[in-house]
Amino acid sequence: MAVAYHSTRSSDHTVLAKQAILQGIAPDGGLYIQDSIGEKPLDLAKVCSQGFKATAFDVLSALLDDYSAEELTRCIEGAYGSQWDTQAITPVSAIGEDWLLELFHGPTSAFKDVALQMLPRLMSVAREDADVASAVDAEGTAGVVATSGKSIMIVTATSGDTGKAALEGFKDVPGMGITVFYPEGKVSDIQRLQMVTQKGSNVAVCAVKGNFDDAQNAAKAIFANKELAHELAGKGTVLSSANSINIGRLAPQVTYYFDAYAQLVAKGAIAQGQKVTFCVPTGNFGDVLAGYFAKEMGLPVERLIVASNSNKVLTDFLETGIYDRRRAFEKTISPSMDILVSSNLERLLYLASGKDTELVSYLMNQLVTKGIYTVPAQVMDTIRETFDAGFATDAQTRETIRSTWENCRVLIDPHTAVAKHVLDRVSRQAGNVRVCLSTASPYKFSSDVLAALGHSTAGLNDFACMHTLAEITGTNPPIQLSSLNDNVIIHTDVREKEQLASYVSEACGRIFAC
Ligand SMILES: *Cc1c(COP(=O)(O)O)cnc(C)c1O
Numbered sequence: 001m002a003v004a005y006h007s008t009r010s011s012d013h014t015v016l017a018k019q020a021i022l023q024g025i026a027p028d029g030g031l032y033i034q035d036s037i038g039e040k041p042l043d044l045a046k047v048c049s050q051g052f053k054a055t056a057f058d059v060l061s062a063l064l065d066d067y068s069a070e071e072l073t074r075c076i077e078g079a080y081g082s083q084w085d086t087q088a089i090t091p092v093s094a095i096g097e098d099w100l101l102e103l104f105h106g107p108t109s110a111f112k113d114v115a116l117q118m119l120p121r122l123m124s125v126a127r128e129d130a131d132v133a134s135a136v137d138a139e140g141t142a143g144v145v146a147t148s149g150k151s152i153m154i155v156t157a158t159s160g161d162t163g164k165a166a167l168e169g170f171k172d173v174p175g176m177g178i179t180v181f182y183p184e185g186k187v188s189d190i191q192r193l194q195m196v197t198q199k200g201s202n203v204a205v206c207a208v209k210g211n212f213d214d215a216q217n218a219a220k221a222i223f224a225n226k227e228l229a230h231e232l233a234g235k236g237t238v239l240s241s242a243n244s245i246n247i248g249r250l251a252p253q254v255t256y257y258f259d260a261y262a263q264l265v266a267k268g269a270i271a272q273g274q275k276v277t278f279c280v281p282t283g284n285f286g287d288v289l290a291g292y293f294a295k296e297m298g299l300p301v302e303r304l305i306v307a308s309n310s311n312k313v314l315t316d317f318l319e320t321g322i323y324d325r326r327r328a329f330e331k332t333i334s335p336s337m338d339i340l341v342s343s344n345l346e347r348l349l350y351l352a353s354g355k356d357t358e359l360v361s362y363l364m365n366q367l368v369t370k371g372i373y374t375v376p377a378q379v380m381d382t383i384r385e386t387f388d389a390g391f392a393t394d395a396q397t398r399e400t401i402r403s404t405w406e407n408c409r410v411l412i413d414p415h416t417a418v419a420k421h422v423l424d425r426v427s428r429q430a431g432n433v434r435v436c437l438s439t440a441s442p443y444k445f446s447s448d449v450l451a452a453l454g455h456s457t458a459g460l461n462d463f464a465c466m467h468t469l470a471e472i473t474g475t476n477p478p479i480q481l482s483s484l485n486d487n488v489i490i491h492t493d494v495r496e497k498e499q500l501a502s503y504v505s506e507a508c509g510r511i512f513a514c
Pocket residue numbers: 110111112161244281282283284285286287288336337415439440
């Protein structure tokens with residue numbers, strides 16, 4: 001029987017993985033989860049004898065088992081091909097006495113590519129499945145509804161990085177389109193160029209007059225806009241999002257935990273069966289939760305360490321059992337981790353509470369109404385059996401970038417440096433093998449990295465910083481970043497925030513030719 005997914009807030013109604021992927025979020029606002037993760041452990045000996053793509057197949061077959069072998073193979077071949085600059089996809093390298101899991105070799109030089117190269121393909125396949133689509137339609141209440149044969153337009157607002165990763169993932173995927181809004185003048189040169197030079201026959205990119213919150217609120221309003229939904233439905237188009245809570249984004253991330261383990265065995269760093277600790281730079285809790293899934297699926301994991309920047313809600317939570325978002329939002333040099341509500345934590349609360357949907361509903365309601373909740377002690381004990389946490393300030397992050405370069409001759413980005421700092425604070429047990437997840441190329445943050453190395457960045461734009469960084473370290477920037485300046489600018493649209501719904505309508509008309 002196929003794996004049944006249901007909401008973390010109620011198990012009354014179940015759906016298959018394909019439907020969960022098309023819907024993204026459950027109708028009651030909960031996240032889709034399944035109760036049989038541990039029942040299909042992966043064969044570790046097999047994992048250790050094969051490469052990334054074969055392991056991706058085993059992971060996805062276990063988690064998304066209503067996809068056929070042919071469908072999964074098609075998705076995997078498309079997602080992990082020549083758009084990656086190494087066949088290893090996520091190689092492991094040495095960093096001092098520890099290991100670095102490099103997740104930034106994809107088309108946008110950041111770890112979201114691992115999932116966002118796969119999700120659009122999983123959605124596209126699900127959308128072709130008539131049974132799934134009519135089941136989604138019958139649901140009716142999800143707000144986001146996708147139907148067989150209908151075209152799906154992804155709409156997303158970005159503060160910089162996710163938009164580009166989503167554009168690369170959805171470009172030219174059959175039956176799909178993507179519209180990205182970014183705040184005009186509020187993203188870096190590189191981030192802007194990455195988006196406005198985006199190729200693909202099904203992409204729309206638009207600057208919004210206002211800040212990120214304006215763009216995001218306008219995008220949210222688009223999903224609530226019944227008139228627009230009705231108009232688009234008449235033309236055979238539905239709207240959807242590519243949110244990081246989608247199970248189709250989470251599942252592909254489990255692969256690199258298993259694959260990293262296989263690489264460590266192949267290097268002779270561990271014996272098969274030996275436990276490994278992973279330290280993960282964390283924002284929305286998707287990456288580290290995938291590590292927990294891997295553990296549940298049989299990976300020998302010692303500890304999972306949750307690393308935060310000065311938005312350290314999760315560090316405080318692990319220590320006290322109290323999740324308290326009522327605090328000032330700090331803008332840091334690791335912006336993809338500037339998050340106060342880590343959505344995917346809801347899935348861990350469900351699993352660690354012994355699948356208590358009532359408790360999860362209660363806690364999530366407390367979060368919305370009070371901004372704070374307290375988790376029962378025995379649930380925290382279960383969480384602490386696997387998880388540790390720590391944080392790094394910007395000053396500590398800069399110091400770690402500098403010391404890692406000086407001591408290990410490895411150049412790391414600010415997000416990775418947060419994790420490295422936290423890992424260095426944890427005392428090493430004899431024989432403990434530790435992996436630090438590296439989530440972005442240092443060249444994506446050239447200016448901050450250059451400054452951390454003690455160089456002046458006064459008067460230098462992003463490209464000059466990239467150039468100087470390469471020169472002084474003798475390393476090479478990824479070609480897709482260094483060549484950005486030479487690319488043709490394709491997207492020049494700018495809109496007021498009141499005009500975004502009509503922009504989406506126009507984009508659908510242009511892209512789906514209706
Ligand atoms: C998104 C992101 C993270 C955080 O990952 P989560 O899954 O949200 O915890 C860390 N580093 C980089 C570079 C990212 O883009």
